[in-house]
Every structure is written in structure tokens, then in C-alpha cells.
């Protein structure tokens with residue numbers, strides 16, 4: 001998969017993909033990530049990319065021209081163009097899974113007050129990473145890239161993400177490692193019983209228990225995971 005990011009702050013992405021699983025995915029050519037400065041596409045002699053909003057109001061608004069031109073330059077017939085915006089569809093693991101099957105993503109990061117509404121005409125989808133407002137789309141882009149990359153075939157083992165939280169509308173089950181007792185806290189005996197049928201049943205029960213307690217909305221199936 002190829003991912004192109006359009007941002008006003010490319011340095012924010014320095015080092016973010018240079019460790020662990022994402023680093024390995026890049027060096028194994030399973031994902032290619034390119035960071036583009038929106039300013040490089042500006043036709044303005046001073047590389048201006050934003051201006052004040054029509055009708056008045058606070059903040060600066062990202063102009064159409066640099067974004068339209070950047071999308072035209074990068075887009076192919078296999079591209080999916082995503083605008084990061086608090087007003088977009090709420091990002092969920094199911095969306096991450098679907099996006100991980102795409103060939104090419106172009107992520108557009110807004111900043112300041114936001115972007116000219118007409119930019120929406122060159123995007124395929126709008127995504128919000130949560131009901132809060134960040135200073136820019138850079139952190140949302142990083143979150144999307146990270147969550148998608150681990151789901152690309154060959155990056156991690158399928159078994160590793162198949163039991164992750166949000167699969168089957170459930171949160172993950174509790175896990176433990178050595179030692180068996182730490183400061184008086186014991187590992188549940190079923191996990192050292194060697195009985196895999198019982199262990200699987202216990203894990204399923206715990207998944208349901210923690211989901212009921214922390215995220216009952218997932219069990220109702222009205223959350224986009226069904």
C-alpha cells in the first residue's frame with residue numbers, strides 16, 4: 001500500500017514511523033509512506049496556502065488551489081482521498097480494516113480554522129478520529145496510518161489482530177505473564193490449567209464482562225461494527 005500525506009507541518013512526521021512494526025512494514029515494502037508539504041503546491045509567489053474566512057470569524061482557512069493541485073498530481077485510478085476533519089465519519093476498527101485493503105490513500109491534514117468547503121469536492125471520504133478538536137490533522141493521519149498498517153497482510157500475524165478489541169463487537173480479554181504471583185496478585189488458575197477449551201471459554205466470558213462494563217454500546221450493535 002502507498003500512503004501520501006498532505007500537511008503544512010511535515011516535520012511532525014519525523015521519526016514517527018521509524019520504530020517497531022511500522023518501520024519493519026516499510027523496510028519490507030509492505031507500505032510506502034510519503035509526506036508532502038502543502039506549501040510546495042502553492043502557486044502564490046510567497047507560498048501562501050491559507051486566507052481569512054469569507055463572512056468574518058476567527059482563524060485562517062486552507063485555500064483550494066494547493067490542495068486541488070496536490071490531489072491532481074498524486075491521484076491515480078486506485079487512490080482513495082481522505083480528508084481529516086472533526087465533522088467526518090467517526091473512525092472505527094472496521095474502517096481501519098476496510099482501508100487496509102486499499103492500494104493508495106491520500107490523507108489531507110487541515111490546520112488552523114480548517115479548510116475551504118470546496119476542498120470536499122476532491123475527496124472520497126471524510127474521517128474524524130473522535131469527538132474532540134485537535135490543532136491539526138497530523139495526529140489523526142498518524143493514528144490512521146498506524147492502525148491501518150498493522151492490518152495490512154504480512155505486517156503482523158492474523159491471529160494477533162483477530163482477537164483484538166472491537167473484533168466481534170467485543171473488547172479484548174485480560175492477559176497475564178510471568179511471574180504467577182506478583183505482590184500477592186495471582187494469575188487466574190484457568191490460564192495455567194493447560195485446558196485450552198476452558199481457557200477459550202474463560203476468555204470469551206471476560207470479553208463479554210469487560211465490554212458490558214466499559215463499552216455496553218458495542219454490544220447493542222449500533223456502533224458501526226456489525
Ligand SMILES: C[S@@+](CC[C@H](N)C(=O)[O-])C[C@H]1O[C@@H](n2cnc3c(N)ncnc32)[C@H](O)[C@@H]1O
Nearest residue numbers: 084085110111113114128129133134136137140
Ligand atoms: C482546529 S481544527 C478545525 C476545527 C473546525 N473549525 C471544526 O470545528 O470542525 C484544524 C484541523 O485539525 C484536524 N482535526 C482536528 N480535530 C480532528 C478530529 N477529531 N478528527 C480529524 N481531524 C481533526 C482537521 O484537519 C481540521 O481541519
